[in-house]
Amino acid sequence: MLLPLxxxxxxxxxxxxxxxxxxxxxxxxxxxIPLSWLMLGALPFPVMVGFALWQLRRAERLExxx
Amino acid sequence: MIVAFAVLPVVLITLLIGVRGVAAMRTxxxxxxxxxxxxxxxxxxxxxxxxxxxxxxLGVAGMVVKDGIGALWYPVGFTAGYVAxxxxxxxxxRRSGALTVPDFAEARLGSSALRRLxxxxxxxIGVVYLVPQFRTAGxxxxxxxxxxxWVGVVIAGAAVSVTLALGGMRAATYxxxxxFVLKLVLLVVxxxxxxxxxxxxxxHEAVHPVEFTHFAHxxxxxxxxxVTLTMREPTPIRDADGxxxxxxxxxxxxxxxxxxxxxxxxxxxxxxxxxxxxxPGWERPxxxxxxxxxxxxxxxxxxxxxxxxxxxxxxxxxxxxPDGRSARRTAAFTVCLLSVFxxxxxxxxxxxxxxxxxxxxxxxxDTAVVALPSQVDTGGAGTTFTALLTAGAFAAFLATSLGxxxxxxxxxxxxxxxxxxxxxxxxxxVTAAVVVLLALPAAPLDADVLVTWAFxxxxxxxxxxxxxxxxWPRLTAVGAIAGVLTGLVTVSASILLALFGPPLPGWLAVLxxxxxxxxxxxxxxxxxxxxxxxxxxxxxxxxMLRLHLGERVPAQPGS
Numbered sequence: 001m002l003l004p005l006x007x008x009x010x011x012x013x014x015x016x017x018x019x020x021x022x023x024x025x026x027x028x029x030x031x032x033i034p035l036s037w038l039m040l041g042a043l044p045f046p047v048m049v050g051f052a053l054w055q056l057r058r059a060e061r062l063e064x065x066x
Numbered sequence: 067m068i069v070a071f072a073v074l075p076v077v078l079i080t081l082l083i084g085v086r087g088v089a090a091m092r093t094x095x096x097x098x099x100x101x102x103x104x105x106x107x108x109x110x111x112x113x114x115x116x117x118x119x120x121x122x123x124l125g126v127a128g129m130v131v132k133d134g135i136g137a138l139w140y141p142v143g144f145t146a147g148y149v150a151x152x153x154x155x156x157x158x159x160r161r162s163g164a165l166t167v168p169d170f171a172e173a174r175l176g177s178s179a180l181r182r183l184x185x186x187x188x189x190x191i192g193v194v195y196l197v198p199q200f201r202t203a204g205x206x207x208x209x210x211x212x213x214x215x216w217v218g219v220v221i222a223g224a225a226v227s228v229t230l231a232l233g234g235m236r237a238a239t240y241x242x243x244x245x246f247v248l249k250l251v252l253l254v255v256x257x258x259x260x261x262x263x264x265x266x267x268x269x270h271e272a273v274h275p276v277e278f279t280h281f282a283h284x285x286x287x288x289x290x291x292x293v294t295l296t297m298r299e300p301t302p303i304r305d306a307d308g309x310x311x312x313x314x315x316x317x318x319x320x321x322x323x324x325x326x327x328x329x330x331x332x333x334x335x336x337x338x339x340x341x342x343x344x345x346p347g348w349e350r351p352x353x354x355x356x357x358x359x360x361x362x363x364x365x366x367x368x369x370x371x372x373x374x375x376x377x378x379x380x381x382x383x384x385x386x387x388p389d390g391r392s393a394r395r396t397a398a399f400t401v402c403l404l405s406v407f408x409x410x411x412x413x414x415x416x417x418x419x420x421x422x423x424x425x426x427x428x429x430x431x432d433t434a435v436v437a438l439p440s441q442v443d444t445g446g447a448g449t450t451f452t453a454l455l456t457a458g459a460f461a462a463f464l465a466t467s468l469g470x471x472x473x474x475x476x477x478x479x480x481x482x483x484x485x486x487x488x489x490x491x492x493x494x495x496v497t498a499a500v501v502v503l504l505a506l507p508a509a510p511l512d513a514d515v516l517v518t519w520a521f522x523x524x525x526x527x528x529x530x531x532x533x534x535x536x537x538w539p540r541l542t543a544v545g546a547i548a549g550v551l552t553g554l555v556t557v558s559a560s561i562l563l564a565l566f567g568p569p570l571p572g573w574l575a576v577l578x579x580x581x582x583x584x585x586x587x588x589x590x591x592x593x594x595x596x597x598x599x600x601x602x603x604x605x606x607x608x609x610m611l612r613l614h615l616g617e618r619v620p621a622q623p624g625s
Contacts, residue, residue, distance in 0.1 A: 002153055002154075004149070004153065005149055005150060005153040005154070008146060008149050009146075009371070012142065012146060012367055013364065013367075016139075016352065016360060016363045016364060016367070017360065019350070019351045019352050019359075019363075020352060020359055020360045023350070025351075026349060026350065026351070029273075032270075032273055033273050034273065034349065036135075036350075036351045037135055037138075037273075037349075037351060037412075039351070040135065040136075040138045040139065040142065040351040041135075041138045041409070041412040042409060044142045044145075044146075045142075045145065045405035045406075045408060045409060046405065048142075048145050048146055048149060048401055048405060049401055049402050049405050051149055052148065052149045052152060052397070052398045052401035052402070053398060055149060055152050055153050055398070056152060056394060056395065056397075056398040059152075059153070059157070059394060060391065060394075063391070
């Protein structure tokens with residue numbers, strides 16, 4: 001039922017832990033921008049849209065089966 | 067002049083839509099939740115329009131300038147909150163049929179004491195959230211036009227309360243859906259123009275941050291607040307009369323309204339003991355509070371994700387959809403809309419760090435967004451984009467304040483005083499006046515402190531109340547009261563201690579300034595422990611069924 005929400009929270013904590021222990025991400029660059037900036041400023045948003053739609057489909061399917 | 071061009075159209079259009087809504091409005095239910103006929107797409111635009119406050123439009127970029135890239139965790143948490151809302155509360159909350167959170171609490175647990183307590187929590191969250199909106203409106207208007215801080219605050223208060231008293235939520239729905247589009251366009255278009263105009267050198271420096279240690283060019287700075295500057299080395303400063311003087315290392319108190327010019331090459335003093343923008347650690351994507359980056363970051367994530375679910379003005383929005391299913395879709399669409407918007411503030415933040423780092427000296431980094439265009443172009447284009455961004459900022463302020471004022475007035479008139487439409491309208495005006503009075507001395511407070519406070523109170527009161535009320539049949543009224551009271555008191559006491567108490571060492575300071583990691587579990591634990599000792603209301607099972615049974619979907623052939 002709450003798998004997508006748990007997945008999202010796991011993803012966010014994972015990213016924070018990654019930033020904390022892999023500072024090399026600040027020095028790798030994609031299109032000139034530090035990779036860690038992109039992983040915080042851009043990446044989470046499409047990921048969150050994905051988790052939201054997944055959660056929505058799951059809830060509606062459960063409801064239709066009930 | 068900029069203010070007239072930027073702010074007047076936003077206020078006039080808001081009023082116009084507000085007045086059009088009046089014709090359709092007859093009862094309290096009409097006023098509060100637009101008679102529940104709003105479609106998920108329109109409603110999610112309105113939710114986003116309402117939610118994207120001055121803290122999002124201006125504050126995130128300002129925090130990036132001041133504190134670093136880690137500030138981008140705020141918009142991530144603000145968005146993730148809607149996934150939690152979608153999963154846990156949206157549909158059942160709508161199906162409860164209750165008009166407001168206090169209504170829900172009373173219907174589920176049958177306690178009028180709990181209803182009054184939740185109404186008080188609505189008041190606390192609403193006021194703490196409204197004050198930084200009014201503060202930012204005042205700062206922005208004074209930054210772009212030179213009017214005193216209080217003028218902006220008063221203009222803001224008048225515009226919001228008149229709109230709301232005339233149109234109510236029906237007006238707010240259309241106003242806010244319109245304002246989401248307006249804010250998105252007004253943030254994205256100037257960002258593209260800025261990126262194209264600043265030149266390769268600035269773009270390169272934006273992604274290769276260096277510490278702001280020396281002024282790159284003659285920099286005039288106007289102090290809107292009292293600030294204490296700390297010089298590390300002899301610093302030449304020109305005062306308003308053009309007299310140059312070299313100040314020795316040490317402290318220099320600067321009063322409100324002072325205008326100083328720092329010549330090119332002068333070392334940058336520290337303001338109020340803060341770190342310089344771009345100092346080592348600025349580029350780290352974590353919220354480093356007193357040397358505890360992981361704890362600092364996760365406490366903000368917890369507060370924003372769980373707090374969004376408990377924001378009373380956002381919850382109320384879900385009652386304007388026809389049924390539980392569309393309430394859930396509203397939450398999902400909202401995640402999509404917010405995800406587009408929140409890609410942009412980081413651009414302003416990183417450019418602001420390069421072009422207007424001196425805002426750090428005055429404590430007015432929240433005005434970085436509107437200060438940028440004039441740094442890039444001193445002619446007509448710069449002025450035009452400043453006006454557009456000011457209009458967007460004012461729209462952001464107006465939309466959030468409409469929803470918050472409505473919910474505060476609803477709590478006061480509907481839950482604490484049980485009055486009708488006339489009481490509600492009067493309450494709107496009185497509430498706006500009170501918030502204006504509170505915002506006047508709030509100029510020196512950081513917007514992020516106030517916003518975190520509101521989110522944390524919501525996370526430690528309404529989040530446990532709603533989640534347990536919806537998913538746990540054994541919740542009792544006494545348990546709910548104990549939990550809400552615990553959350554409300556501990557969070558407020560903790561943040562007041564951080565603001566006005568003695569400085570604390572290490573991780574203790576982090577947990578006192580950002581109490582979400584312990585206060586939210588504590589509120590849940592108290593609610594569960596106290597409830598376990600009592601007997602749940604006799605109608606609990608029936609109430610749970612009503613919350614969780616889907617609306618009748620038309621039977622599909624073959625299913």
